[in-house]
Amino acid sequence: MQLWALLQGDRHADRAVPPTGFTARLTVFTAGAMAFLAVFALALSVATGRLADRWAAELAQTSTLRISAPVGEVDAQVTAALRVLETTPGVGSARSLTEEEERALLEPWFGPDLPVDSLRLPQLIEIVETGDGYDASGLRARLQAEVPGAVLDDHTRWRAPLIDAATRLRTLGWIALLLIGGAVAAMITLAAQSALSANAQVIRVMRLVGARDAYIARAFVRRFTLRAGAGALIGTALGLLAVALMPDGDTGGFLTGLGFSGTGWLLPLLIPPLAAAVAFFATRAAALRTLRSQA
Amino acid sequence: MIELDNVAYSYGGDSLFADLSLQLQPGSFQFLTGPSGAGKTTLLKLCYGDLLATSGSVTLFGKDAATLTRDDVAMTRRRIGVVHQDCQFLDHLPLTENVALPLQVSGRTHEAEGNLTDLLAWVGLSRQADQTPPQLSGGERQRAALARAVITSPDVIIADEPTGNVDWEMSQRLLTLLIELNRMGKTVLIATHDLNLIRFAKSQVVANVLRIKGGRMETGVTL
Ligand SMILES: Nc1ncnc2c1ncn2[C@@H]1O[C@H](COP(=O)(O)OP(=O)(O)OP(=O)(O)O)[C@@H](O)[C@H]1O
Numbered sequence: 001m002q003l004w005a006l007l008q009g010d011r012h013a014d015r016a017v018p019p020t021g022f023t024a025r026l027t028v029f030t031a032g033a034m035a036f037l038a039v040f041a042l043a044l045s046v047a048t049g050r051l052a053d054r055w056a057a058e059l060a061q062t063s064t065l066r067i068s069a070p071v072g073e074v075d076a077q078v079t080a081a082l083r084v085l086e087t088t089p090g091v092g093s094a095r096s097l098t099e100e101e102e103r104a105l106l107e108p109w110f111g112p113d114l115p116v117d118s119l120r121l122p123q124l125i126e127i128v129e130t131g132d133g134y135d136a137s138g139l140r141a142r143l144q145a146e147v148p149g150a151v152l153d154d155h156t157r158w159r160a161p162l163i164d165a166a167t168r169l170r171t172l173g174w175i176a177l178l179l180i181g182g183a184v185a186a187m188i189t190l191a192a193q194s195a196l197s198a199n200a201q202v203i204r205v206m207r208l209v210g211a212r213d214a215y216i217a218r219a220f221v222r223r224f225t226l227r228a229g230a231g232a233l234i235g236t237a238l239g240l241l242a243v244a245l246m247p248d249g250d251t252g253g254f255l256t257g258l259g260f261s262g263t264g265w266l267l268p269l270l271i272p273p274l275a276a277a278v279a280f281f282a283t284r285a286a287a288l289r290t291l292r293s294q295a
Numbered sequence: 296m297i298e299l300d301n302v303a304y305s306y307g308g309d310s311l312f313a314d315l316s317l318q319l320q321p322g323s324f325q326f327l328t329g330p331s332g333a334g335k336t337t338l339l340k341l342c343y344g345d346l347l348a349t350s351g352s353v354t355l356f357g358k359d360a361a362t363l364t365r366d367d368v369a370m371t372r373r374r375i376g377v378v379h380q381d382c383q384f385l386d387h388l389p390l391t392e393n394v395a396l397p398l399q400v401s402g403r404t405h406e407a408e409g410n411l412t413d414l415l416a417w418v419g420l421s422r423q424a425d426q427t428p429p430q431l432s433g434g435e436r437q438r439a440a441l442a443r444a445v446i447t448s449p450d451v452i453i454a455d456e457p458t459g460n461v462d463w464e465m466s467q468r469l470l471t472l473l474i475e476l477n478r479m480g481k482t483v484l485i486a487t488h489d490l491n492l493i494r495f496a497k498s499q500v501v502a503n504v505l506r507i508k509g510g511r512m513e514t515g516v517t518l
């Protein structure tokens with residue numbers, strides 16, 4: 001069965017099978033509802049994937065060492081800490097932040113006019129990790145012995161389980177998409193089967209006048225493919241609208257991050273043709289199976 | 296073209312008939328008679344592959360009917376025009392589309408144009424062209440069934456009681472159509488109770504009469 005021939009259709013073959021308003025509406029509705037859900041499953045997959053990637057990148061990047069010591073000892077402790085870090089496996093590089101950088105870090109909280117000079121700020125050392133990173137508890141133990149004023153702040157480490165969760169959620173999103181596809185196939189099969197048995201007499205007459213199974217099947221297949229495609233188009237459009245209307249936020253939070261970005265918006269456009277393809281194969285299988293079982 | 300050799304058929308219980316043979320020679324004109332329930336319709340169904348013989352062999356255009364694929368059956372039916380005793384129409388389509396259906400399912404829609412109008416005029420249904428089968432009288436349906444059976448100009452025409460519900464004048468008219476087609480070389484097999492019809496045909500064409508009775512077939516029956 002050529003797809004193009006199918007889309008063009010055969011007016012007569014289509015007319016030979018009487019219209020079935022009820023199954024038609026059910027199919028359109030089902031495909032629409034499933035497409036709507038598919039948009040969200042897809043958005044979930046895409047967004048959690050993006051989140052996991054970003055968090056993982058941040059995690060891989062940096063941690064900080066904070067040194068609080070009496071004024072005279074700061075420099076000595078910084079040197080000692082840098083020496084310890086140099087010999088720590090998993091640490092790519094370490095450097096103390098300049099005054100300006102520290103000011104920049106604090107600015108969001110205290111404003112630009114912060115008198116850094118008059119405050120006794122701890123000195124910060126930025127650690128860039130390599131590979132799987134360093135052994136945090138080992139490093140802490142060494143620092144405690146050699147640099148008493150140092151506090152290791154691997155603040156992004158707490159996100160590790162979240163990254164796991166995000167990755168898991170992305171997988172679940174894909175599984176949900178597969179299940180939605182399977183459910184569409186199952187429901188279209190049922191609808192097609194009911195349409196076929198409702199039209200048993202039509203099929204018999206067509207067989208009697210010399211119609212081949214493929215010809216008869218085509219009338220049903222075309223119908224269900226177009227209906228599923230149209231329903232999915234509506235459902236996808238509504239789903240996209242709903243996603244687009246989600247409150248926006250740049251905080252990187254999970255809920256506000258649910259959505260597509262850039263070319264990601266094109267991804268859901270695959271849903272209607274995929275729904276049509278699922279309907280095509282489901283109906284064709286159902287039709288040929290039913291026809292073969294009839295005289 | 297169509298050959299039944301020592302064929303038996305049963306709908307589950309006792310055999311309706313056994314050791315029955317029949318040959319449709321190309322260009323022949325034959326009648327099949329017999330009492331109601333003798334198995335005329337059943338026999339015709341064996342001839343167009345709607346039923347498979349319980350035993351014996353049925354050969355359709357040189358092929359064993361028992362080994363035909365579903366597509367083969369479809370192709371075979373395109374070579375046989377059938378008037379079914381129960382007509383078998385698509386009730387939701389107008390008469391014209393019903394009559395043209397055999398052309399449509401075989402992708403010959405373009406041939407329908409002129410043919411259809413002439414044919415409907417011949418069977419006297421021009422006025423009813425846009426009506427659906429349930430809106431027609433029994434006789435009108437039979438005439439439509441005949442039109443549908445011959446529209447593809449098939450090699451073989453099998454008609455099951457084609458004149459059961461029509462008056463004598465229309466019966467003659469329909470039979471004349473079949474006789475014309477036979478003169479053009481088509482093979483014709485008609486099941487009927489109507490002895491007048493057979494007599495009328497015999498006055499126009501060389502017709503063989505078969506009778507099925509008590510599970511046996513008599514050939515060359517004289518009236
Ligand atoms: N589908 C069926 N299942 C069971 N029995 C059937 C079936 N079709 C026909 N029969 C039986 O087979 C016998 C022959 O039926 P058939 O229709 O071939 O007779 P016929 O000679 O065409 O009769 P008529 O002249 O009334 O049309 C009948 O007794 C009928 O009851």
Ligand SMILES: [Mg+2]
Pocket residue numbers: 335336337380455
């Ligand atoms: Mg009969």
